[in-house]
Amino acid sequence: MNHSDIIIYQTEDGKTEINVQIDDKTVWLSLNQIADLFERDKSVISRHINNIFREKELLRDSVVAKNATTASDGKTYQVDYFNLDVIISVGYRIKSKRGTQFRIWANQILREYLIKGYSINEKKLTKQNESLKELQESVKALRTVLNYKPLSNEESKGLLRIITDYAFALDILDQYDYQKLEIKDTSGKETFQLTYEEAISQIKMVKITHGNSNLFGHEKDDSFKSSIATIYQTFEGQDLYPSIEEKAANLLYFITKNHSFSDGNKRIAAFIFLYFLEKNRILFAPDGNKRIADNTLVALTLMIAVSKPEEKETMIKVVVNLINKNNYS
Numbered sequence: 001m002n003h004s005d006i007i008i009y010q011t012e013d014g015k016t017e018i019n020v021q022i023d024d025k026t027v028w029l030s031l032n033q034i035a036d037l038f039e040r041d042k043s044v045i046s047r048h049i050n051n052i053f054r055e056k057e058l059l060r061d062s063v064v065a066k067n068a069t070t071a072s073d074g075k076t077y078q079v080d081y082f083n084l085d086v087i088i089s090v091g092y093r094i095k096s097k098r099g100t101q102f103r104i105w106a107n108q109i110l111r112e113y114l115i116k117g118y119s120i121n122e123k124k125l126t127k128q129n130e131s132l133k134e135l136q137e138s139v140k141a142l143r144t145v146l147n148y149k150p151l152s153n154e155e156s157k158g159l160l161r162i163i164t165d166y167a168f169a170l171d172i173l174d175q176y177d178y179q180k181l182e183i184k185d186t187s188g189k190e191t192f193q194l195t196y197e198e199a200i201s202q203i204k205m206v207k208i209t210h211g212n213s214n215l216f217g218h219e220k221d222d223s224f225k226s227s228i229a230t231i232y233q234t235f236e237g238q239d240l241y242p243s244i245e246e247k248a249a250n251l252l253y254f255i256t257k258n259h260s261f262s263d264g265n266k267r268i269a270a271f272i273f274l275y276f277l278e279k280n281r282i283l284f285a286p287d288g289n290k291r292i293a294d295n296t297l298v299a300l301t302l303m304i305a306v307s308k309p310e311e312k313e314t315m316i317k318v319v320v321n322l323i324n325k326n327n328y329s
Helices: 031-038 042-054 084-093 097-148 153-177 196-210 223-230 244-258 265-279 294-306 309-323
Strands: 005-010 017-023 026-030 064-070 076-083
Touching: 005 097, 017 031, 017 097, 026 031, 026 064, 026 084, 026 097, 031 042, 031 076, 031 084, 031 097, 042 084, 076 084, 084 097, 084 196, 196 223, 196 265, 223 244, 244 265, 244 294, 244 309, 265 294, 294 309
Parallel strands: none
Antiparallel strands: 005 017, 017 026, 026 076, 064 076
C-alpha cells in the first residue's frame, strides 16, 4: 500500500469519522479503525478476524497488507490493514447495521474510482497508440538513413536499443496489417481445467467487492456455461484449442461476445480470463510482471466487444501473441 488514496467516511449518525485508504481496487482499515466502525472492543474484532482466517473463509495473504503508520509517539510502525472482504465478514458476524452502511458506501466509492481509473487508462492507451505509430514511422526513417549514412558507434547503439525494445510489438503490428499473424510459442496443454461451478463461485466473490448492482453476474441464459464448455471441445480426440493461451483467448472472446449476464459482462470476461491464466501459472512472466498489462486487457476486451464475427480468428491470434512466451523471452 505504497500509493493509496485516503477518503473520509462518516457514519450515518455522524458520531464517527474514519480515514479510509483506497488501494488495489478495494478499501482498507486497520484493526483500530474496524473497532471504531463497529463500536466494539478491539479484542472482539481481533477474535472475529482470527476466526475468519482459521475457518479459511478468507486467505490472510490475499486480504491483509502492511502499511507504515506514524503513532502518537512520533515513531513509524508497520500496521496490518484489512480489505473490504474482511470488513464485510466481520460485519456479518457481529450483525452490525453499520457494516451494511459501510459496504454500500465503499462499493459506491470503488465504483467511482473504477470509472476514474478506466478513464485514465483510456487516455494512456490512446497516448501509447499514438507513440507506437510515431515509433513505426521513426524506425522506417531510421532504416532509410542506414542506406545513405554510416552511423557512429553511439548512433548504432541508440538504433539497436529502439529496435530491440520494440521489435516484438512492431512485428505483431506488421503481421496484423498483412494478415500473417500465427499462433506459436505457446505454453502447451493446461494443468488446470476451469469448471462452470468454480467460475460462478469466483464471480460471486467478485460481486461482493465490485458488483455495482443486483444484476451483476446474473445469468440470462446458459451461454456462460457454453462459453466454458466450448474451450474444451475436441475433434477426433484432439483439443480444438490445444494450448493454455488459445483456451484463454477464446474464453475472453466467448464471454465478452455472448453477453451472458444482465450486468458486468466485460468485467467478468476479463476477470475469468486472468483467473484462468493465474490458475495455469502463466499470468506472470519470469520477471514478475503480468504477461498482459491492465490497460492492454481493457483495450482488448473493448476491441473484442465491438469486433465483427468474421474478425474472430484475428482477435484470438492478437490475444495469444500478446500473452505467449515470445513476448517475455
